[in-house]
Structures are given as C-alpha cells and as structure tokens.
Amino acid sequence: MAEPDDNALVEARNLRVEFPVLSGLLRRKQVASVRAVDDVNLAVRRGEALGLVGESGCGKSTLGRAILHLIRPTAGTVLFDGHALDTLSEVAMRRHRRRMQMIFQDPYSSLNPRMTVGEAVAEPMLVHGLSDEGDSQEKVADLFRTVGLDPRMMTRYPHEFSGGQRQRIGIARALASEPDFIVCDEPVSALDVSIQAQIINLLERLRGALGLTYLFVAHDLAIVRHLSDRVAVMYLGQIVEIAPKDEIYARPLHPYTQALLSAAPIPDRAVEARRQRTLLQGEIPSPLNPPTGCRLHPRCPKAHATCRAVEPKLRQLDGQRWVACHLYDDAPTTGGG
Amino acid sequence: MSEVVGATPARPAAGRSPLMSLVLAVGRHRLASVGLVVVALLSLVALLAPLLAPYSPYEQDLYNVLSGPSPAHWLGTDNVGRDLLSRLIYGTRISLFVGIVGTLLSAAVGVTVGLIAGARGGLVDAIIMRITDAFLCFPPLIFILAMSAALGPGIHNVILSFALFGWTGFARIIRGQVLLVRELPYVEAARSIGMSPLRIMWRHILPNTLAPIIVAVSISIGLAILVESGVSFLGLGVQPPTASWGKELRVGFTYIETVPLFSIVPGLLIALAVIAFNFIGDGLRDALDPRLRGAMGRS
Amino acid sequence: MTARLQVRDLVVEYRTRDGVVRAVNGISFDLHRGEILALVGESGCGKSATALAMLRLIPDPPGRIVGGEVLFDGLDLLKADDAQIRAVRGNRIAMIFQEPMTSLNPVHTIGDQVGEPLRLHRRLTRPAAIARSIALLGTVNIPHAEARIGDYPHQFSGGMRQRAMMAMGMACVPDIIVADEPTTALDVTVQAQLLDLLKHQVDTHGTSILLITHNLGVVARYADRVNVIYAGRVVEAASADALYARPTHPYTIGLLRSVPRLDQPATETLAPIEGQPPDPLDLPAGCPFHPRCPLATAQCRREPPPLRAVGDAHHVACWVAAHG
DSSP: OOOOOTTEEEEEEEEEEEEEEEEOSSSOEEEEEEEEEEEEEEEEETTOEEEEEOOTTSSHHHHHHHHTTSSOOSEEEEEETTEEGGGSOHHHHHHHGGGEEEEOSOTTTSSOTTSOHHHHHHHHHHHTTSSOHHHHHHHHHHHHHHTTOOGGGGGSOGGGSOHHHHHHHHHHHHHTTOOSEEEEESTTTTSOHHHHHHHHHHHHHHHHHHTOEEEEEESOHHHHHHHOSEEEEEETTEEEEEEEHHHHHHSOOSHHHHHHHHHSOOSOHHHHHHOOOOOOOSOOOOTTSOOSSSTTTTTOTTOOHHHHHSOOOOEEOSTTOEEOOGGGTTSOOOOOO | OOSOOOOSOSSOOOOOOHHHHHHHHHHHSHHHHHHHHHHHHHHHHHHTHHHHOSSOTTOBOTTSSSOOOOSSSTTOBOTTSBBHHHHHHHHHHHHHHHHHHHHHHHHHHHHHHHHHHHHHOHHHHHHHHHHHHHHHTSOHHHHHHHHHHHHOSSHHHHHHHHHHHHHHHHHHHHHHHHHHHTTSHHHHHHHHTTOOHHHHIIIIIGGGTHHHHHHHHHHHHHHHHHHHHHHHHTTSSSOTTOOOHHHHHHHHHHTTTTOTHHHHHHHHHHHHHHHHHHHHHHHHHHHHOGGGSSOOOOO | OOOSEEEEEEEEEEEETTEEEEEEEEEEEEEOTTOEEEEEOOTTSSHHHHHHHHTTOSOTTTEEEEEEEEEETTEETTTOOHHHHHHHBTTTEEEEOSOTTTSSOTTSOHHHHHHHHHHHHSOOOHHHHHHHHHHHHHHTTOTTHHHHTTOOGGGSOHHHHHHHHHHHHHTTOOSEEEEESTTTTSOHHHHHHHHHHHHHHHHHHOOEEEEEESOHHHHHHHOSEEEEEETTEEEEEEEHHHHHHSOOSHHHHHHHHHSOOTTSOOOSOOOOOOSOOOOTTSOOSSSTTGGGOTTOOHHHHHSOOOOEEEETTEEEOOTTGGGO
16 A cells, blocks of 8 residues: 655655553553554655644654654654665664754754754754864854844844744754755744744745755644645544645545544635534544544544444545545546556 | 845843853842852852961960950960961861862762763663662761761761762752753754764753752752761861861860850851852752743733 | 623733733723624733733732723622622633643542532532533533543543533533633644534523634634734724724734635745734834834834724724725
8 A cells, every 4th residue: 555656755664653651650561552653655755845734643743753763663664765764773874864854843942942043053064064163154144044034143042032033943953954855843833823924935935945855744734735735634643645735625535634624714704604514523532542444433424334344545546646535445546656 | 035034033132141141140139149249258268268367277376275356366266276267267168178079079970870870761770760769768967977987087088978978869860850851852853963862962961951950069069068067076077187167166166165156156157158058059949940030921 | 782891991011020011001892792702813912811811810920900990790800809709700701721731620520620610609519510510511512421520630631621621611601701712722623613612602692702812714713703912902803704804904914814724725925924023021112013014104113003993893003004
C-alpha cells in the first residue's frame, strides 16, 4: 500500500511509532504501548508543500518528528533523498540534519532564553561548519533581512520580542543551514490572528525563493489550504486520505475529512448561513485502545458492518487521490503512481 | 521585499544581558540589597584585613588580659591578651574562605554528578540518586561533625567534610533541572539542527539549570560559615593560634560572665553573615522566578 | 426591550513590575435576552478581563477594577456586597472557562461538581443534586451519564471535561452564560458540538450568552451581535450580519482579510495587518490602531476616536471610516 513516487525527496515507508505506557508506583513497568503513528506511507515530493492535518492526538506531530528522526521510529524506514535514515550512524545522521530542518509551534519556548537571537540563528551554521565566527555575523544579518527582521536586533534576547517576531527568528534559524526540507509543526497556531497571515506569507515566499520542500503540520484546514499543494488527513495514527488540495476541499471523500471540513467555521456570515453541516458523534477514542476495523466507525454516520470488522487500506482512486474507506471499495482504481 | 520589517521590539528594553538584569532585579529586592551590602562589607574586611586591623592577631599584650573595651582595644582583649577586634577581622577571612570554598567545592562536585545522572538516566541515575538519598538520612551538622572528627582537626578538613555532604543537595537540584530542561522545545530544536549531545548539554541545558543553583550557592555559603563556627566551637576546626569567628566564640564562651563582648560579637557576626547570605538567596529566588517577573494579566 | 445586562465604561488595570497596564479602557455594551453577543479580539486586548471584571473575578492584586458599572437586575455588580454577588455567580450568571483541564477540581467527582451550583443556590440535597447532574450530563451528550457520575476529572477527556463544565454552567438555568474561549483548547469536531449545545440553550431557555473568542469563523456561525475589541476599547459594534457584510473599522477589515478561508482557493497572498500588536504598557497616543492602520491621519495620531453610529445599530470608533 505504499505510495511510491519517483520524485520524492522524503518518503516514509511503513512507519510506526509506539510509546510505552508505564505503570506501577515503585518499579515502572511497561504495561502497554500507544501506537501514535501506525504503518504510515507518505511521500513528500521535491519542491512541494504537503499539508498534514488532523486533530490533537492523531499523531501528526509525532509523524513529523519521526520523519526527521527526532523520535526514533519503532518500525519502518524514512528515505531522505535516497538515504535510509535508520542505517546512518549517529554522527552521519547529525550531518544529515543540515538538509532537514524544523520550525516549531511555540516561538516562546523553542528559543534558548539565555542566548541572543543572533547566536541562536548563527548556531546551525557553526555546528555544520558553514561559516566561522568571523563571517557568521554577516550571514545572520542577511537571514534577519530575509525573514523581515531588523539586523540591529541580533544582540537582543528572545524575551524582548513578540510572538510573531520570535517565529521569524525560528524561521531564520531553520534556514541558516541551507536546508532542502523543512517540517513546519503548527508554525502559526500560537500566534495572534493578525500576525498569522504575516508568517504564512513569509513561509510561502521563502518556499518559492529558496526552492524548499515543506511538510506542513497543522490542525487549521484553512491555513493548510492556503499553504499546501497536497493534503494528507490523519486520524488516530493513520492516514485516511491524500489528495491535491483543491480536490480535497471541493470534494472530500473520507467521512472524516468531510466532517473536519464541515466543522470548521468560515468567517463569513452569508456563507455560514447557507452551509450544510455533518457532525461526527462523540469524542476521539483513546489511542491506547483504538476501535477495531475502521477507527472512525463508532463516530461515522456512514459506517456499516464491514467497517466494524475490517480495517480499510489506503487505496489509490482516480489520479492522485488516495483514501482509506470501505465506501470506495467498489470504486475503480485507475492511474499509476 | 514586500514585507514590513518589524523593527519595534515587544518591550522597549535595552539589549541587557540576563546577568545584568538579574543583578538589577536583586538590587530592587529590599532585603537582598541589605544582604548584598553586608556581604560586600564583610568581603572588604576580609580583603583589607592587614590594613584594617589595629594589631596583629597574634600579638599578645600580657598586661591586658581579658580587658573590656578601651581606647587601645575597642572590643577588649582575649584570655592571652590579643586584640579581639583584630582577631575577628582576620577571622572574617577564615569564615568567608570556608564558606565560599566549601560551597564552590560541593557545587562543582554536585553539578557534575547531577548532570551525569540527569543526562545519562537509567542505572547510573538510579545509583547516584540512591546515594544522595542515603545522605538524606543523616542530620547535616552531625554528619559533618563526625566527618571532621574522623578526618582530624584543621580548616581543610572542615571544607572537605562540608563538601562531602553538600554535593548531594546540588546534585539533586541539578538533576531535577536537567530532567525538566531537556524536555523543553529549544533542546529539541538544538537536536533538530544536528548538534551533538555534549554540545547541547553545555550550550543549552547547563546554562538553563543554573538559576536554582545560584540560589542554593548563596544559602549554602551561609550554612558553611555556620558549620565552620560549630566545628571550630567544638575544637575540631581551625587550630590555635589561627582566629575564626567560631573559635573566638568558643574561647569567649568560657568567659561569658566576666567579658560578655568576647562571645557576643563573634556570635553576632556569624548571625549577620548567615542572614545576609540567606537574604541574597531569597532575593535571587524572587528575581529568577519568571512568574514574578512583570507578570501580566490575561487578555 | 431593556437590556438584561448593561456594562458601562468599564476600566480594568493590572499593576505589573514594569508599570500599570490598562487592560480594559472604557468598554460599554448591552446584552439582551436570548442573544449571543461576541467579544472578538486578539490575546491581550482585554476581552477576558472584561468578562472576569463583570463578576468581580479579577485577581486583585495585580488586577483592579478602576471604574464603570455592570448593571444586572437593578444591581450594580461592581458595588454589590459579597453575599449579593455570590448569589449571582453560578446561579443567574454562569461562567465557562477556556481550560477544561484546570477548571475542574481533581479531587471531587464529576457528579459532585456539576451538582454543586444546585446545592449551593437551590438548596438541593446531595442525592437530588446528583440525580439532576445525571440529566444535565445527558443534555450535554455525555454517554452513560449515570455510570460516569462518580468519575473523577482525570477519567474524562478534554472534550468531556468541557461538556461537564457546560453542564455545571447550565445547572441553575442561568440568565446569562459568559463563555470565555470555551472551545479554543478543543478540536474542531468537538468544538462544533459544544457550541451547538450553547446555541440550543439560547433557543430553549432564552439564555443570553457573552461569547469571548478570537475566532472570526465561530463568530460568523453563532453570534447575533459582535463587539470587536482592540487595545482595551470597542472599535466596532454591530449585528453579525452587518459586521460581515459591511466591516467598517480598518482593524475589522484587516482581520477579515488576513484569515485564510476554507472555501476559497489560495489564489493570492494573504493581506496581513502590518506591524505588531500594541505593547499594553506603552499604548500609542490617539487611536491605538493608528501605527498599523493604512488610513491613519494626523487626527488619528492625536485624538482617540469615539464610538459613533455609521448605520442602524452599527457603531465604529474611527475618524476616517466613520466619515465614509
């Protein structure tokens, strides 16, 4: 059920991440494990922005970190530009990190409070020997200008900046090692509404200017629509749908995607008044004890007997659309991938 | 570029280093600034002892034994006719020396061991933590007295005994901090750019674990001064003819009925120093607590 | 029809180490029977402080209500004595907070906490309150409520806890529910369910809701009227229909233009509001929005604009837009 792609820069193959669940007062014993990411196949193509959406606890942030090997996958492989990351030595892996960076959700806690922001941005260059102490200042100043900050602020500390400015610093730091691939983990969700657009525009402009490839992890579907070329939807550790963005927003196939889109309100009174809404029932079940069959079936308005018993696989439908849902079992499979 | 350059910082504070803001914050704390002044004065006294003391601490005036205050001897003389003021001025050196060196030694050992425990985890951590737990069973003063007795008298053994106990506290603090800090997003961010674990420990974890250590150091100096006094009082610390506050207190105690100043002044000095270091510790704790730093209400 | 609740010229200050912050700077509004009034703004704009101040729940220190009136049922809540205000809180005006994790006490069962307002204000016995709690948990769609009544908060998911908080808020069938970012911490699918429940409460009991949020989509879907707040002031007040059809204040226009929309393909770049949110310790003179405003004039830099009518029940605090 892989999604092989000749043009993939990053590819996750049968990726699985489990977290141990410990119990006991004196002697902590592993009593179970949570599958945060369960057998995920995903390819991010060179130069594209792939949106990864889902609700909290669906495993999207864990998947982003596992792809960067910031969390060791329990099973499966990540191929980065043809290299299997799990086969690399620790030193080789650290060298590889130059090309794959991350932008973090919380601009307040992802910067060391005791380093000036200039030092923070210079750090990746120094770690990878891209510059020495001498010319790093000039490069940092350039990066500051690139992300829309005044280079004179280099000597200040993170607490002197607002949230939006800190996120610009985080972006400059991610760019410092001249990466090819950046995982953006909810990069605007901690920011004020009026600032979000500034950062979204910046990320968009940088991708074009520097030819970056993004994995854009977010829960806000409107932002994902704005910033991504394709969208993957995750539910309880699994990918349930992948499609080019305009198709997924115009004609979502999976009932979960439909519900997500329908639940998200649109800031337009006239449009809201006309909308038809389909609501899911209840809450997301605990990933400790996921439902049998299709994981959505207890909440799904369209569930039938097969859904309760058989887990649907991610299948390719027409063109670039992939869906994991029994409703489309009879749909013809066309196109090659 | 089409975008605005966000040139205005969130807070128009000048580019002040964290250390400078810390000193300023402690200065604003009323009790801590009193403590800072007292400690500064005591340090000055210790440094300038030869200039400040009217007599040598060993010079005996056998015609004036156990005299009360007089124009020649402001605080009087001791049982062998030495000038009490001069002995206490020189004693400041010993007391501060024991306080500072004893504390730095325990902090150096404690921070190193705590870092290893916190960073390595697993069995190493478990063993180190059980050892520090074992130390918790002893009352500190009794332990240090017993150690001093075992090691024999002398100032270096006082310092050693203090450090032998004191490192456990620092190790516990730093280990807890490491466990806390290493889960913070900026440590993950450091990993994500490809930094080695050692460099992350040095650049990102250690500097951010030091705040409670700084507080503990200031309080520990006071404690070490108290311990030196106690040990010397019992005759195990500094040996005659060297002067220390505790030694003077002990000798003076014998004559408390005839020459009360002989024991009261060293006692007051010990109390003053211990309280001053504790005030500084309190001030540092408040200054380092981000919740008390310009906390603002929610929207 | 007179308003159920009138807030007049409310001023709230916070004392911080760096100076005094005027978080709420003369906010006034009416809340009518059976309506949902949204207070919209970004973090630090004073919307939450307004809600807390109405029930005198501002922690003092550092906060302080400096001036204004909150008239409810012939009583100025800001001047009421402690017994009077306790009789109102949780009984006639209930509050639902953002944090379902910390707003419930971990050592008491869900049933005890949901039933607490009933025992306090209606003098129900414990068994009667528990019985009523089961019914309440049912109305907020907690399955098997009678089995889960003895659970502790940690046994509930975030969404379930917020449902329990809502049940608690609805227990005494209050006249007013103040909901402070009630669903911000929750996922969209759960958020929609909970806001629908609040809406249902309005339709069935004529409850008035003060909905505090930063989410313009939530406002579009649920609110009847909207007050847009910036730097402690109401900058635009209008019916939701008018606000989305004819947004008038440059800040409102900027907000609506800067949010990406689910229903529109991303054909062009977003139009963000330039600059940074104001520093509450150092607010600009004149109109607080002028440093970020594309239309700012010399007058805007000098004088703060008053709230003036630009249409039927549509008020805007702007020197430029209000002329247009």
